[in-house]
Amino acid sequence: MNEPRIRDLRTARGWSQERLAEASGVAVRTIQRLEAGNDASLETLSLVATALEVSVRDLFASVESDRLGIAVDGLDQRIADERAARARAERAQRGWRYLYVALGVVVTAVAIIAVGSPSSSGEVILLVPAYWIGGLLALRFLERSVLGPRLDARFPLTAREAHGAHGQERS
Numbered sequence: 001m002n003e004p005r006i007r008d009l010r011t012a013r014g015w016s017q018e019r020l021a022e023a024s025g026v027a028v029r030t031i032q033r034l035e036a037g038n039d040a041s042l043e044t045l046s047l048v049a050t051a052l053e054v055s056v057r058d059l060f061a062s063v064e065s066d067r068l069g070i071a072v073d074g075l076d077q078r079i080a081d082e083r084a085a086r087a088r089a090e091r092a093q094r095g096w097r098y099l100y101v102a103l104g105v106v107v108t109a110v111a112i113i114a115v116g117s118p119s120s121s122g123e124v125i126l127l128v129p130a131y132w133i134g135g136l137l138a139l140r141f142l143e144r145s146v147l148g149p150r151l152d153a154r155f156p157l158t159a160r161e162a163h164g165a166h167g168q169e170r171s
Contacts, residue, residue: 005061007035009052024051042075079157086155100139107131
């Protein structure tokens with residue numbers, strides 16, 4: 001690495017190495033190595049930069065190696081591109097929520113009409129809470145178990161920031 005600024009950025013926030021490790025999802029030992037100037041993968045640098053809310057290039061006082069400079073600039077651009085693409089995909093994913101609500105309105109209206117019918121026993125109204133509760137649980141399950149992991153696999157550079165600092169630790 002070329003003149004890392006990680007310690008300065010971390011202390012400017014008032015963070016300990018442990019706090020930065022937790023926020024970035026890397027081991028404390030990795031933070032120590034980075035601050036000592038040891039090399040790290042671009043993925044690890046990306047995680048630390050995201051936690052510190054800076055670009056990967058900002059982790060260095062200077063980047064002397066042309067090869068590293070190109071890689072860092074390329075990574076920052078890839079992260080920006082992934083953020084934009086992920087935002088578009090998440091907007092499309094929200095369409096499922098709108099469909100769920102629209103169907104819920106229809107189910108509720110049909111149940112209310114059916115309950116008002118002279119031949120109704122009134123049990124049809126039980127469909128309304130069953131739809132809303134069951135549907136919400138099913139939607140949450142799909143978002144967290146199917147759609148979310150697919151977005152993470154498709155956009156790995158933005159997965160951690162999409163989930164906050166509660167992801168798995170990486171070293």
